[in-house]
Amino acid sequence: MKKNWPLWEIFVRSKNGLEHRHFGSLHAADAEMAMENARDVYTRRNEGVSIWVVESKNITASNPQENGEMFEPAQDKVYRHPTFYDLPDEVKHM
């Protein structure tokens, strides 16, 4: 048996209608325990109405060493933001 429990990522929806957001991570032996631990660690102050747990190893993350090719090309392409036209005053909240 491994000495350490695997790591789990915890996603909590704080209100109906909102999306689940990453709240943090914790250790647990399996999904059921991860769920109970998440309930106790992250929703004890009434933060949530729904919890997702996913074992961290199942997440594929981008490699920080590849940040150059991954993200830098987007930095000078401001024209990809839809800001180059005038909005009529009647349209609010855009």
Place this chain on the structure above:
Amino acid sequence: MKNQNLYNYILTIADNSLILAQRLGELCGHGPNLETDIALTNISLDLLGQTRSYYQYAAKIAGENKTEDDIAFLRIEREYKNCLLVEQPNTHFGYTIGRQFLFDVYHLMLMEKLQNSADEILSAIAKKGIKEVSYHKRFSSDWVKRLGDGTEESNAKMQEAIDDLWRFTDELFFMTASEKEMVKEGIGIDVSIFKEKYYEEVSEILKEATLIVPENKYFTKGGKEGVHTEHMGYILADLQYMQRIYPNMTW
């Protein structure tokens, strides 16, 4: 006091929560890992919340400007009416879980009955407590199964805890004179009605956890009438220290 029986009855229920909360509180910062530490502390706080509701009600009945704090902090050992089970020490994590499990199964059955009490306040406290206690039971029975059906060592420790604590379970169903009076008035719960169901449910979970259901028929009691085990004095020393050294101090 006019309503001595009701006062006593409230304490019989509330003192279990207070003392168990205090026991669990001792583990704050000392749990086996961060997650379980917080879980146990949450349970402790749930129980303390319930205790406060009961004590506020009891203080009102007692009159004479008594407060919930007087009841919590300024009684002598013989005046505490909790059962012996909840005052047993946190010997090891299996013990803490075993004690919690044997109490939670009982506690939930009691709350389910108490919500129909003729006393509106007790009924309201029970209704609110049911969700909390359901989770406590889920947490403790899950851990009984994990430890029982875990490694050879965790199984042995869980079995040891259940074997040791078993002798305190019968007291849960012992009824004091005040309790019997309250049952007559429709306020108190006749706990003997769910005794059989209790042992059935506990046995079922123990079997699922690959543990042996103790056949020990030697039981001990006394707590509900104020006769406690040797552990109680130490708990109260911790619990009462601040109020005894600095009378009337507040946070």
